[in-house]
Amino acid sequence: MTTLASSTPTPILKVSQSPTLLIIILGISIRFIHISLLYILSRLIPSFDSSQSLISLENFPGLRWDAIHFVSIVQNGYEFEQQLAFQPLLMGLLRLLGQSVAYIRGREIEVVDIIWSGVGVSAVAWVGASAILYKLTVHLYNPAFAILTTILYMIPPTPVPSLPYTEPLYAFTTFLSIYLMIVKRQYLLTGVMFACSMGMRATGIFNILILGGVGLMEGLSVDRITPKVLSRRLLTRSHKLIIPCALTVSPFLLIQWYAYQSFCYQNEGPGRPWCESGLPFVYGFVQKEYWNIGFLNYWTIPNIPNILLPLPIFLTSVLGIKRIVLSCHTTQRRPHVRSEILVLYIHHTLMMLLLLFNSHTQILLRACITDPVIWWNVAGSAVNWENKEDDSGQDRGKIIGGRGYIRLTRIGKYWIGWCVIWSTVSMILWVGHYPPA
Template sequence: MFADIRALACLFVFWKLLLLCIAYASPGPGYDTSTNLLLLRAQSAQSENTLLAHLAKNLVSKLVRWDALYFISVAQRGYLFEQEWAWGWGYTRLLSLISKVIPGAALSPLYAQAYAGVIISHVAHLSSVIILYGLVHHLPIMDKRQRRKVAFVAASLHIFSTAGLFLSAPYSESLFSMLNFLGVLLHARIPWEMPLEKYGPFSLLSLLLSGACFGLATTVRSNGLFSGLVYFHHVYMLFHSRINLRTIVTIVVIGISAAMILSGMLFPQYMAYQEFCVGPSAASELRPWCTRTLPSIYSWVQEHYWNVGFLRYWTVSNIPLFLLALPMLFVLISTGLTAPSLWFEQQGLDRKKDYDHTMVYISCLALPQILLALLALTTFHVQIVNRIATGYPIWYIVLAAAIVSPSRAFKNGKVGPTQELIFRGMIMYSVIQGGLYASFMPPA
């Protein structure tokens, strides 16, 4: 196992160096000079003029693109404008915290935020790779003899994720992946076939910690809410459990865990409500979303500033973006539907209840990525699915199972014949996307 971790770390370093070299060699800012204008304010006469400092600034300037401009600005001076609340509160707070311990932060604070973002992205991405490797060993979806190979391939696929350079830049995808994977791992450590009345201290603690991780992930990206769907497995298990004091305690713990996930979304909304709808600034002009039944600044900003809504993105001009996202949508939906059937590879589950419990459990793990794909297809900017899908573990594991044992893992032929094409597509897309991103060119 340690040999696998070392090999994954070496593969990670190689891939990151390649993408960073592509970014550094990109021709320039493209049509948008926002990064140059923003970081120009961070220049200081006292800044270091060493070659290393110069190279670092040039590289980080190629990574501060699109949403990263907002992330580092908000982290440096807080939320000022309404539309900035679309970017994850948890991520910007962590950026601000990490930047304070970076040498030279007082001299060039915006650069410090950018450096902090790059550090967080790399550390969180590597952590995600290791967590995903460990997660495979706790899921009942393949033959035990194949788990080590599947774990290694799945973790490798995560290294080469279609998020590409977004997992190196000051973006929230890496941190979200780490927290979401950790939440799934903690939840997977609870025996899926265990009735609720048998939950002991270890299982209850795992439930609470998984809820905390999912809640933190939701402060980073709002789609962390989807991870709460895994608790539907406990609802199913309730019908196969005796009602006693331990069962009631378990239900309460499940409720607390779900509440932590929900609070990850509601807490930033509450702070925004206090500022725009209750605070001194609300006296002059009350924003329209303040009077809604559910006064969510996030949904208002998405709708008002980015035209997010059901079928609003379905325009002729956006057809190329749908075509760009179509492969990932196919992967998310097909692997999500296929995942429950992989339990047939597991040995010793020949009883009807084991079949039911495992099918329901794996289905609940796969539901978040299916819901993400459906919402991307119908509601929000579809092209971003290529980077936000990186935070969902099941599709990596199913593809890895297909690569390791295609004839056995995919008897229905839904994904098996295409896994090699998908892997090559991931590599090509990430390399091309890296050059385009660093040059401030879409897709973003």
């Protein structure tokens, strides 16, 4: 594989005989080094915030911010209303693995068992997500673009892939769901895996848009999508999507039912406001009550630095969305865009708007590893693809491959530099329990 150069053109990326195995080996090596650095730094940097001491007196590098809630839920279940913002699947898995480790060591489960189980799960899930991202990108684009996308994915601007957080496992289950749906056409398995994603993060409920959109429009190019075609496909295909869609949303509904039974039905004191609503969904209430989540609520002067932190992701997303919109205007000089890619881009656009206007915007720094479109946007912007065999001006995302040359763009240099610098800074901030997280 040839190194990307910024000055003179270099031969286009040559993919290894076993690129998936190469990705797995590289991913394991990166995680091992990163986890080792986190452990060493935790012994050198004192913690600014002492909230982890409520769980353990030992300074575990994985015990920060939301992970404190996760460990508390693993140990004691959902004790406090604000904990209902976190979906239960990761905590259940950590409980199972922690008990297994404790059993092997011949003692009761301890915080150390939970933390290192979470670190291991996240590292393995992230490596798996990297491999699946490569295979999915090969199917939708081609090997050269896929290997570039995966390399960029492996230097994310966040330490989360080495931490007991939900994002790595959410990324793995989401990427696998999309792969099963688009490549294998296994809609029932897709519904099961999307349900696992939903069990990790509540935002997984929006994956139903991907499932429904791809299910209705699979195999079409954008230029063939018309109201008549959509109506016919809605009548002939919607029946096979009912069970997968029901599976996708079921974990969200189950946690709402559990919350009502635990915090409302059995509560002998004054009822909470969400308990008295017509649809007693606790998730929205908790996000508003404890984290002030709402439209433009985060847009205040003190939060400007946090809003600007993920700006490179938003900028590359704007460029990627622009490219896909232009590609949808089919001409003789542009290839047809697959409907599956369009659906993924629509979902991506909605999630970017949600994170920008209705969330704590800086969480995109860790949520970026859960969206494949972000990395297609980055790969498309980071490199100028000069293909000798095609001078027709076709969209770069579609002509990558064959004999040609690549050149690292200014955006690519800035992106790689930003990722390296911010991932280092964020690792130190995480260990010291400093915001943002």
